[in-house]
Amino acid sequence: MKRFALAVAVVVIGWTSNAAAFTVGASYLSNNADFSSAVSDFSTDAGGYKIFLGFDFIKFFGGELSYRDLGNYNETSGSSSIDASIKAYDASVRGILPLGKLFSIFAKAGYSNISTSGFFDGTVVDESDWKLFYGVGVDLNLGEHMGVRTEWEQYDVDQSLNSLSLGAFFRF
Secondary structure, eight states: HHHHHHHHHHHHHHHHHHHHHEEEEEEEEEEEEEEEESEEEEEEEEEEEEEEEEEETTTTTEEEEEEEEEEEEEEETTTTEEEEEEEEEEEHHHHHHEEEETTEEEEEEEEEEEEEEETTEEEEEEEEEEEEEEEEEEEEEOSEEEEEEEEEEEEEEOOOOOEEEEEEEEEE
């Protein structure tokens, strides 16, 4: 039993020492949001950005904190209109699958505090709530300390809200 525990400890320490890394990065976001009321429905796109800080605990598992400006949504159709801004900050865990030294794919899930403010069909909107979100992505390592990332994320909100992003990161 002691040998088994020692073997497990060696494997965990080996994974941790080789993979543990802080990551800081930023991404451009292309967002799509659907807004619905009894009077109208809008599906509109907006650009935004994300700043993130992560830590890979072991080769296959990490965590991430981020702030997102999910964009400003302005659209009018007849007497209906939307003029809203969406921002979020969140925490997530990432499952990571390295594909050699260059690529890794990941899936993530977490909670996001999503704040929406503005006007929708003449009604003031000022909401903030914690919601589940999830996503998938690919990292391309451009050396030991930097890389690029693309990912898709979906937010579990009353309206449909999702992001596609492209960004860069630095690893310490």
